[in-house]
Amino acid sequence: MRRVLQFGLPVALAILAVGFYQATYVAPTEATMGNIQRIFYYHVPSNIMGLLFPYVNLVASIVFLATRRSNPMRAQAADAVALASAEVTLVFVSIGLVTGMLWAKPVWGIWWTWDARLTSVLVLWLIYVSYLLLRRFTAGGQTQTLAAVLSIFAAVDVPIVYMSIRWWRTQHPAPVFFGGPGTGIDPHMMPAFLWNIAGWLAWGLMLVMLRYNLERKRQQVEQESALRSLEAGQEVAR
Amino acid sequence: MSYARIVWAHLQKDLRLEWRSKDAINGMLFFSLLVVVLFSFAFDPTMAVSRQIAGGILWVALLFASTTALNQTWTRELRHQVLDAQRMAPSPASALFLAKVLANFLFVTMIQVVLGPLFIIFYNLHALGQGWLMALVLPLGTLALVVNGTFFAALSLRTRNREMLLPLILFPVSIPALLAMVQSTTGILTGEFDPGLWMRMLAGYDIIFLTLCLLLFETILNAE
Amino acid sequence: MSYARIVWAHLQKDLRLEWRSKDAINGMLFFSLLVVVLFSFAFDPTMAVSRQIAGGILWVALLFASTTALNQTWTRELRHQVLDAQRMAPSPASALFLAKVLANFLFVTMIQVVLGPLFIIFYNLHALGQGWLMALVLPLGTLALVVNGTFFAALSLRTRNREMLLPLILFPVSIPALLAMVQSTTGILTGEFDPGLWMRMLAGYDIIFLTLCLLLFETILNAE
Amino acid sequence: MPPAANAIELHEVSKLYGAFAALRKVTAEFRAGLSYVILGPNGAGKSTLLRNLAGLTRPSFGTVTLLGTVEIAAVRSRIGYLGHDSMLYDELTALENLRYSARLYEEESLPAGRWTPEQSLEVVGLDPGLDRPVGKFSQGMRQRASLARVLMARPELLLLDEPFSNVDLASSAQMLRVLNQMRAAGNTILLTTHQPDLARPIADCFCTMQEGQIVSMEYFERADRGAAFHASEEPRA
Amino acid sequence: MPPAANAIELHEVSKLYGAFAALRKVTAEFRAGLSYVILGPNGAGKSTLLRNLAGLTRPSFGTVTLLGTVEIAAVRSRIGYLGHDSMLYDELTALENLRYSARLYEEESLPAGRWTPEQSLEVVGLDPGLDRPVGKFSQGMRQRASLARVLMARPELLLLDEPFSNVDLASSAQMLRVLNQMRAAGNTILLTTHQPDLARPIADCFCTMQEGQIVSMEYFERADRGAAFHASEEPRA
């Protein structure tokens, strides 16, 4: 794990640097929007990551619920993954929201509109904030279980949000990729986009790992101090 | 059926307790009245647009009312550690949940029965769409609110600041339901679009979340 | 002054209890955000009339927020019969009431500070009247809500049977305050009429009811 | 200060709950400076009696004269009442609870020798530094914290409803020592209990209730009655 | 039915609250059909031990084997737990509370000889016809109603946390008689108390806790151990 981080972190940063170079100097300027369109290379990858990591969180939560009695050690690890991926999700979704709003102001003339995509992203953000708040509000052994349950609710809810607001007014660009014939981006933009996707993915994974390690450390320290207090006697100074 | 009998036992107990204390009903009534009147001051109900916002007002009033009730719903089990007795009973935990949902559903419906006519009078409403559909939308919407609300109230039961936590986790998850409720009500009142799609969505939401809650309730009840 | 010190002791205790669950502030921030988002779902802010209903919506949102605070305010004193200790303490009962009002006022104001700007952004508001007057209307209105709400909560605390009546009694009493709050806000936002009269009325209402509540609190606290 | 002859006088005091009489025409006198142990079966009306004396409920009929006045509200600060429940905030530590309570009694004409919150906790055998909210105390610890709150103001009249329940034997003995000192200092004590043997060392009178009435008041001579006055002035451990 | 040799086995059971250890590596065995009286100072961990046995909290480390299984949830209906609090609804009468509880235990494979709510109330000396919500009971009456709820299902394993606190002497004696019958019928009883003398008549073992550990288990021979089996079959008064 340590090795992966020592090696992976520089690599992720390097890819991001290449992506930055590509996006700023190599990719062509978009015809109608001009340079502001370059935000695309950050906006879309972080939004994609923001939609990816919730699944990591969901899987980890289910693993936690399934193993919390039978295999507490694995459950603890799963919970650490769940926490890490939730926080990273929030980071990406926040970046997506902010870059989107920065883009929207010059292009649409407003910061915000109640558009299908924007709304569903906002709800995703709200749900993960509530997830983290729940984790902070609860104490003791129940935190992990309750959070895992909420995570399942979130996973069920997000597709519903997504569907429901399809029938709502919309302003956000339609899908560019896999949208059928006539869609897609200028092939010259592709390298910059791919570099950025790769870079953000690598960075996201590194973040999750770092956070995971930190959480595992905390669990370990907790465990050790518990064992110490068992040995030392009942009244133990913290 | 034995499961049904246990649900009935729980429900009967809840109704009896509410009848003896009238905690929930009271608070709900007060605040929903406040909301209706507040809005008729805020917004001249004789205007033509009133129809467009009436859906929103109605559901906000109900959300309001039910949060008050929902916060009460488990508090009663916490007093004197009755909840521990519930956790030790061999009857299925989901029956307890189902009964609470039913009880809350009844309370909120009761409020609706008071609120509805008032609302119609104050706003001088008569639906331009198919008014009778409201008789479907109201229970469906109430159920959506109450199912999730009861579940999350139980979830936040043993946490610090439980009253605060409830809306924080309930509202984000309930947004699709709220959206569907408001939209179908508006559709019915204005007659401008067909509420059918939204209503089906509401029904789907109810079914999915009721199932989910019933499945997961045991887990959160015994989460330590 | 000794009275002030006792009020401060009560207030400090309430704040500390609230603070114990440290994340209260975070929670409140998030709660305000949620309320605004929910209201945007319920009432499409892009509508042209939104300025006219914004006054009402703002106050409903606040009412919403303060219910959370008010509902809990006395429950805490009931647990473990702490209220009996309060009743036996030689310090004046009205100090207890005043401190509770202040604590609730603080919480609701805190919410307002967050809610206000969000509201302005989401509803794209800019006052056509004298915007700074809102800095007077908001606290005056909040005080009216909180004074009556706290008193009402205390009243329903110890009376059991007449309970159904209480909301119905207090409710009409609150109507003038509601009217004044909403009207002065609308006056300020639309610039169509002068909010001065309404504001003076609100101030008068605050003074009268605060006095009344302070005088009567001892009675209801010791009502048996 | 020579205490008034009677700390409490009850004249035909009855308390009705609906058609049920929890107290039935109780007429009695409790002398100042003595300690009374009230015994009796469950539901006899012991708690009801104490709550009426504390002014928390009012008798349906009859008059209660307390510390020379019928206006109980006027002498509130001189009465200490310990109920069934802890009367403490679960979220605060014992010390915070006591500090808060102390401030409500400030500026009142209380005896100069009253205890600080810290002293008071030490008196009942709790560590004032314990950084744990009362909600997480064990049953007996809570009971002791509760008693500390009541003792803090060193009230002239102590009304204690089952102070020893759930308290371990060592701590009960400690509490008894404190109560004995208070008694010796001239304070009046009324306490209910179901453990007469435990309370015997400080009792001047066993008062038995049954079905809402006081059926017997059995005073007995105590060797230490005079001596205790002086013993109490010694510093505590 | 010959009971399993051990009703409860604890293996290195610890319970931590933060850095504070309420139970520390408790290893012990409780034999089926005996009654254990758990003693110890306030905060020793008695209540924590019982809550862990009842499955209401889970130990931080170690395993609890109950009635032959580690899955406590599976044997829930065979365990009766009486906590510090009444576990009853204040607004309902005792009978209503018990009837409700009985319905939750319906259809379960409970011993055929279980009591009806009315019988159960009579066993603890409460009038089943009493038309008064539990919230208005006296402390001791509430405690008895609470015990009645637990006894109703005649659970194999009884975990009682200070059942005698606030109960008058006559009723304690009555409760002891009932418990003795249950014990004689082969049920296992664990109870905590601060009144060892009171509990002595039914104790097979005094188990002392201190600072989160069981420091002694003192079994003693009882003359009635065999005889009780038969005595219990007699009708009650």
Ligand code: HEM
């Ligand atoms: C706060 C405002 C915005 C938010 C929350 C937002 C959110 C998103 C999301 C969630 C995606 C989806 C990525 C995927 O599904 O693969 C996306 C993609 C995209 N966004 Fe935005 N966006 C915002 C504003 C904008 C603006 C103002 C523009 C440009 C006018 C824009 C242009 C795009 C484009 C071109 C894509 C790629 C389309 C696709 O392949 O799906 N976005 N955005």
Ligand SMILES: Nc1ncnc2c1ncn2[C@@H]1O[C@H](COP(=O)(O)OP(=O)(O)OP(=O)(O)O)[C@@H](O)[C@H]1O
């Ligand atoms: N609010 C009330 N309404 C109706 N009856 C009540 C109320 N409070 C107490 N009682 C009844 O009054 C009687 C006396 O109660 P009280 O609490 O004084 O008894 P007690 O002597 O303290 O008993 P214990 O030893 O069990 O504490 C009981 O029968 C009780 O049920």
Ligand SMILES: Nc1ncnc2c1ncn2[C@@H]1O[C@H](COP(=O)(O)OP(=O)(O)OP(=O)(O)O)[C@@H](O)[C@H]1O
């Ligand atoms: N939730 C909790 N958090 C922190 N500490 C706790 C918690 N519950 C109990 N404790 C602590 O654990 C210790 C043991 O408590 P427990 O209630 O088991 O004691 P006990 O032996 O039953 O005492 P008593 O005779 O007073 O009832 C106490 O010091 C208590 O403060």
Ligand SMILES: [Mg+2]
């Ligand atoms: Mg009593």
Ligand SMILES: [Mg+2]
């Ligand atoms: Mg205990």
